[in-house]
Amino acid sequence: MALSNYSAFYNALQEQNSVNAIITGGTGANTRLHDLYRGIIDPTTGAIPAIPSTAVALSKSNTTALNYYLPNYSPELPYIVGARSSTQGVIGYYLVIDRLSHQGGLDGNSALTQTTNLPTAALTRFTSGVGVMIGLTIYTAVGTAGSTVTASYTNQAGTSGRTTVAQVFGTSANNTTGRMLILPLAAGDTGARSVESVTLALATGASGNFGVTLFKILGAIALDTTNNSFTNDMITGGLLGGIPELQDTSHISLLGAFSNTTSSGNATLLIAEG
């Protein structure tokens, strides 16, 4: 159910149903996008989430979901009504994502077409694929030799055999642990349902470990001053995406880009029932 007016929105902000992410220091290239999946401690185990191997579709029932402890809202809809966040010595931004499907075990030192742990698991949300992005998450650093990467995917119309446009891979800014490389789609495509294979043009010199992550961006949080805390909502600004709607089974996670290689901080998302 929609929030009917400002009073309803204000009340929603007071509900204090929240999800918290403590982002530990990571490594990576300055200002480049990072996947914070393994930068956020799993609250149920106190451990860093394991590197994925086989293809898995993710949901709120995975302990790595930031919204794991939230109640079920169905049949109502939950919304992100606000955010509190802080950073330590860095500026940048968070992207709030619904992490739909991921896998790992790909080799940064192979120039063959790779199908290990592929295709990706079928989407269970945003199943049309519209707006679903293909990211490559580097779980263990690959080599520094410059290469490019493409993926064979099924687009939002269900057409298989589509090929992403070549994207940079390897080199010092694009090989580090935690780095997320988003793959541009072929002309005319607006999203992806699945990835069937990944191909590097050249070996990077080290195998490392990387994998495909399918995700949809729900919102963004601007972090524009260092050592500061931020309170953002659609009234005060700084929370982009309006009042993003979640699906009850969403697996909320974060991407981030920071001005320094140590990307530590925290983010709290305020969730309210519509």
Add this chain to the structure above:
Amino acid sequence: MAAITDLSDLINRFTGGNSGTPENIFVYKAPRINGTAVGATNAAVAGKYVSLWQYDGTHGNGSAPGAVAVPTNSTNGALPITNPGGSREKWLTQVSGASSAAGVLLLYDRLLHISGLSGTSTADQTVQGASPSVVLTRNTGGVGNIVFYEVYTQIGATATTITMTYTNSAGTGSRTSTQTIGGTGFRNAQSGYIIPLAAGDKGVQAVEKVKLTATTGTAGDFGITIAKPIAYIPIGTVGVMGFRDFSTGLPGIPKIDTDACLAFLFLSNSTTAPELTYGLSFVEK
């Protein structure tokens, strides 16, 4: 036309009430064209606009249009927004953007475009012609419309002048204005150079033709684009997300025309080809 009434109305529509149909679109753009990294012939120039029309991205890239045409939201390269349903209108509520290079994002509706013009010809080069058969379908009155020449393949290193003959927003034809074309800073592919209008003019309904005073030395491929600017988003610091929230700041909440072909120019502070992540939020009323 029914504007957003107040904050309560906006909140209600943001969350899907009253057929608000909220739409959030986030985009990633790589500094690559059809898989090839931006290089010397299409490098960014500090203080000049980069056209992101052909930059690779998560909704696919655009291409050189060829014959004069009116692009829409279904044209490759356009932001893939949906048209409003029923008799509703679409409103832009937020824009955000982060980049690997500092600068300013300019969001615009791409109203008409053409490519295939030559950097060596000194003859009249027809855009829409004196009696256009292809005309604007959005913001047809022309007030606020700008014109830029857009380079698709690098033109020559000799600077000269381009003269544009156009019809202004009052419907007066045969208006002329000029801009530098060719030479350092005015020749790279994936660049856009706004052509100033004649004194007293407030916009453009049509562009009849363009003419170069002299050859630039290389034909390359350039075109003319008519656009309606919608929003400027400052990205003052590399890697930090700049944003415009139209519910909290001027110029208010812009209406987005049905079929609008939303695209971006990037006014770069440096020669670094921008790698961008940006997002836009819309509601309907």
